[in-house]
Amino acid sequence: MENLILQQIEKYKAGINRKYPYLNGLNNEQLSAVLQTEGPILVFAGAGSGKTRVIIYRALYLIKKGLAEPNRILGVTFTNKAAGEMRERIKKTLDNQSSLPEFSTFHSFCLKVLRLHAHLIGYKESFIVLDEDDSGKLIKAAVSELNLDEKVYTISKVKAFISKHKSEYINSEETTDESSPLKKNFTNIYRNYNEKLKELNAMDFDDLIFNSVLLFEEKPFVLSFYQDFYKYIMVDEFQDTNYIQDKFIKMLAGKHKNLCVVGDDDQSIYGFRGALVDNILKFKNSFKDCKEVHLGKNYRSNESILNAASNVIRINKKRAAKDIAPVKKGGKPVKVYRFENEESESGYIAREINLLVRHAGYSYKDIAVLYRINALSRGIEAGLINNGIDYQIYGGLKFYQRKEIKDVLSFIRFAVNPQDFLSFKRSVQCVPTGAGETTVEKIKRIADENNIHIFTAFQKGLLAGIKGLKLKESGLFETERMADKSKLLDYFELILKIKETAGAAKADEIIKTVFEESGYESLLKEKAEKDVLQNNRLDNIEALIKAASNYPNIQEFLDASAMDTEIGIDKEETNKVTLATIHAAKGLEFSVVFMVGMEENIFPHAKSLGDELAIEEERRLCYVGITRAKDLLYMTCAETRKTDKGNKENNMSRFIKEIDLRNNN
């Protein structure tokens, strides 16, 4: 087999086959991954080895060779950004194809599937997707309903428990570990939480995958359809898949078995979220005829940076043996600096950035400052601002997580899904409608007691008596005492209006209506007058409306916003320094990288100390950080650093020592 492929490759190289000229730019390893189209194939793709290229060219080759219609090729990634990039790149190479390959994240793809079939597993088709924030609220409610201590059953702990079980495909009914009162309580919270989700006709992020697998298991004809349809499947960053994602993909590829997984066990940095490195390390065990390709040439970093990376990662015990060789020889040694405190650290970085830009020919956009934890960005920002350097925080606060965005969308979410109590509460309270905690609870109780949705209760006039709302014969409303209650009445009429137009009106029109008629606009404008910072909230709403205009209907837009797709959100192509966590920076590259806060307790993080597996994950994270750099790498740390509890002294990170600077030049 291997020989056959090499022969084939030589054929291309000799120019015998000029049918696929676009493959000329690929090296032998990459070609081998592209040309072996049939059956399962595992591609180990080291950092900077051109893995995205392989995926794109593989799709292109499949299409040009006529092996599959474009839309019957599925590419699965983890981030919307990666999926979007692949979509763009393939679009450029396929100018006038009737369809395009489906590039999607696990979550978006599952959401699309569930939108079509969720009714088969007991959901209403208008189900909503809860973000982390909202699911946290439900957990909090569950904990307090069960009279448990919030200090013991913290949202983050409960979340981790539930997420772990869902990612291992263990239902709340099947959670049998009740060995201790603590575990029993966690299980009870899990059950209560799931009941709440059902009540809201809602799914959390983990449910999207969980329920897709459930759907496939319970309705084999649905699975069969998708198995038939997707002839070729490729999965990016396979080292980050968890148990259920791996299961999902293998089910989907179960018929054609043309499954290409690409990944790098050294870049597995989501273990804390249930990712299993074994999924990639043991992939071959699942398929006896699995092929394997190693992409071992690094085109991104120079020799010096790559040596530093190798020196660190080779200390890890659990990893597939592999070499990665730099294409770019030489390079300046990694620079390590230790400062007195974080101010001098950030001051140095800012001045150094300006020097690099003024005298070394770099642009601000070529430079990134990476850190282990978000909290470190503050100090860096201060340093950059003081030195007049523009920056952008990559992956910081998500657009759709912003308060004003969630507020405006909550009206629509409630209108579309009348079971969504969270959105009802948010929308009715984000503008002064006169409904506070008590009124909202009262309305919910009335709806619960009559076993109907809040909006139905309103329509049936059951909310009469609350703030004087009364039902007219026509089904519309009048108030007993107009002065007090007109606002709540207006609120419900606005919801009614959205419900009526949701099917036909365009997404941006609906959002505009909500913004203007809910009173939110005047509220924001009022605030903007008092506080200049509030001005960008208005800008964000504008951006929201603009983004919505790219979607055919409101449901699709709501789904995209739930997945935090930033499609249509204008990202300015400006010349700014990038700030990011190392996690967020995965998949990116920069000419110059500063890794800051290289201190014990920060990197590796205090919570990982003493746990060898956790330390190994931190080390992989360090490897990911180092390999973002193309030309220059700086590592900085401070002797003392301000934390929430005063100044803290930290030693230099062990990772700096591991680089072994003597052998690094």
Added chain:
DNA sequence: TTCTCTAAAATTTTT
């Protein structure tokens, strides 16, 4: 009962 103002509380990494 709701709204607004002030004080404290919180930060690992995320689809």
Added chain:
DNA sequence: TTTTAGAGAA
């Protein structure tokens, strides 16, 4: 430093 909790005003 941004978000939540509590207290007082309307």
